[in-house]
Amino acid sequence: MRKYSGFMDFLKTVYLEESNEVKQELDGRNRSLLNANIAKVFENIDTTKFKQGVDAGMVIHTVVWAYEGFSKDFLRRNKDTHFDESDYEKMFAEAERYAAFLKECFYQ
Numbered sequence: 001m002r003k004y005s006g007f008m009d010f011l012k013t014v015y016l017e018e019s020n021e022v023k024q025e026l027d028g029r030n031r032s033l034l035n036a037n038i039a040k041v042f043e044n045i046d047t048t049k050f051k052q053g054v055d056a057g058m059v060i061h062t063v064v065w066a067y068e069g070f071s072k073d074f075l076r077r078n079k080d081t082h083f084d085e086s087d088y089e090k091m092f093a094e095a096e097r098y099a100a101f102l103k104e105c106f107y108q
Contacts, residue, residue: 038064051108059106070098 038060047056074091081087 034064034068049108050106054106062106063102066098066102067095070095 042060045056045060050056050059074094078087
């Protein structure tokens with residue numbers, strides 16, 4: 001992440017853009033990119049590890065929504081700061097706590 005230190009600041013700007021014209025264009029592009037990547041990330045998911053009777057599609061949507069919300073919330077909370085290595089560590093540590101929570105909710 002250090003190599004691309006300005007990347008998170010760029011993403012923060014994109015996610016927090018308030019101009020309606022720009023926001024609509026960015027939202028459309030972000031949605032397309034997100035959908036393509038979601039398909040790749042979840043294409044080989046082992047649904048046998050889910051709790052009995054849990055709808056795999058609902059689990060995937062819940063995970064995606066949780067991380068989208070987490071990302072937007074984290075960027076919003078840190079909108080006035082420049083990201084450095086410690087910020088990435090905090091972000092990933094917080095994301096890992098959510099991953100553990102979701103795992104507890106849906107895994108056997």
